[in-house]
Amino acid sequence: MRLPEAYDYAARMHSGQTRKGAAQEPYVNHVIDVAARVARSPAADETLILGALLHDIVEDTAGTAAEIATRFGPDVAALVLEVTDDKSLPKAERKRRQEATAALKSDHARRIKLADKASNLTALADSPPVHWNAARRVEYVAWAERVIGGCRGIDPVLEAAFDAAALRAKRVVEGAA
Numbered sequence: 001m002r003l004p005e006a007y008d009y010a011a012r013m014h015s016g017q018t019r020k021g022a023a024q025e026p027y028v029n030h031v032i033d034v035a036a037r038v039a040r041s042p043a044a045d046e047t048l049i050l051g052a053l054l055h056d057i058v059e060d061t062a063g064t065a066a067e068i069a070t071r072f073g074p075d076v077a078a079l080v081l082e083v084t085d086d087k088s089l090p091k092a093e094r095k096r097r098q099e100a101t102a103a104l105k106s107d108h109a110r111r112i113k114l115a116d117k118a119s120n121l122t123a124l125a126d127s128p129p130v131h132w133n134a135a136r137r138v139e140y141v142a143w144a145e146r147v148i149g150g151c152r153g154i155d156p157v158l159e160a161a162f163d164a165a166a167l168r169a170k171r172v173v174e175g176a177a
């Protein structure tokens with residue numbers, strides 16, 4: 001039974017971290033949200049849910065792919081690595097690479113991206129980061145849509161959910177601009 005282990009591990013590894021939004025939600029709320037979103041896909045399996053729960057561990061905590069492989073298996077570790085940015089690169093380059101590489105990823109990695117960006121756009125609409133001005137919010141929505149351009153055609157359910165989140169975020173950020 002790997003799922004309860006993964007919830008526990010994610011909660012402990014992300015403890016003390018909060019989302020960027022004004023509501024300052026615990027960060028683990030985001031990874032649970034992404035897991036709940038990917039679970040709506042007819043293609044969801046345990047590896048996908050585990051990958052979603054653990055998708056920010058290597059990028060944002062002291063956890064490593066090796067530790068994930070030991071605890072949850074090499075398939076889950078490989079999936080997490082596919083959706084992990086190289087933090088040694090400058091932020092602009094990381095964002096450019098997300099756009100350039102999304103279409104090259106596995107279907108499960110693209111499902112996590114669809115749900116991750118939908119989660120982020122929903123948070124942007126509901127609780128935007130206070131230090132982001134209107135232009136930055138508009139640019140984030142446009143960038144997320146470009147990344148997701150490489151994730152289309154594999155999962156109609158998650159794609160429709162992303163589109164709904166993007167449309168709503170666009171209305172909110174452009175209305176505020």
Ligand code: ZN
Nearest residue numbers: 030055056116
């Ligand atoms: Zn995320």
